[in-house]
Amino acid sequence: MVNEKNYKKRDAILSYLRQTHTHPSAEMVYGEVKSQIPDISLATVYRNLATFRQRGDIVCIGTVNGMERYDGNTRPHVHFICEGCYKVLDMPEISLSEQVYNQARSLYGCTANYCNLTINGLCDECTAHQEGEHIA
């Protein structure tokens, strides 16, 4: 075992982010990892999320209902954000071409690090729920 420093909690956070498809917030990560490792602190979650993001191990999707959402899948893909229940879904059916990425790079001489396409709306559940009420 080489270099077995205090990485148990760190690794637990990263592996959870790579397993789940919920695109969790920091609080959601905290709640889940705490069930495995009860003596983990919320500060540790925030700290490691920031570290992972700097290293490029995870990706920030954006702020949903006031909370940043994280994704362990760093390959470019599209997200659907439900404005009703705030769930975040992958949309693998929609592909954002590499062309867009390269186009951004060439324009203005910018260094384009990351491409983020989100589609906002109501998921099917929230749409059905809303139609049940008398709302236009």
Next chain:
Amino acid sequence: MVNEKNYKKRDAILSYLRQTHTHPSAEMVYGEVKSQIPDISLATVYRNLATFRQRGDIVCIGTVNGMERYDGNTRPHVHFICEGCYKVLDMPEISLSEQVYNQARSLYGCTANYCNLTINGLCDECTAHQEGEHIA
């Protein structure tokens, strides 16, 4: 003059958002409108921004450096976000096809309200500035 209620400040906020291309935050809007109308309150800015967004008069681009950015141009277009100086630029050269929008609509039976594509990176100024330093 029909219906000339207390809309001076409201109109000032909206017209500023439609004039500028800076994609300002609430604080930036406040600072700019305050130079025209000194007795305006920050609460009024936040309140009207929320109202405009509900009405569809403006659009939220997303959170940049902890602050929501607003755009008076509601037609779908792509934004570049500089991670160095936090400026937000329009990228009219990159067009997100209506196809993507409709594709999202058809998938899952979702109600897609809004499509947001942002490209994150360093603008040319920040890229040049960084190369001046000895950072990889």
Next chain:
DNA sequence: CTCCTAAATGAGAATGACTATCATTTACAA
């Protein structure tokens, strides 16, 4: 084994963007 160092962590205080509250002001109509 003991001491040392540097990184990781826990707990809680601090920060700051945003929202809620409530009294006041405004425009218009009766």
Next chain:
DNA sequence: TTGTAAATGATAGTCATTCTCATTTAGGAG
């Protein structure tokens, strides 16, 4: 003049996130 409903100003409150600092941990040197 009086009443009204909406808009506003000032400020307290909220809450996600960051900061601070003392403590713990793992591994290396002696």
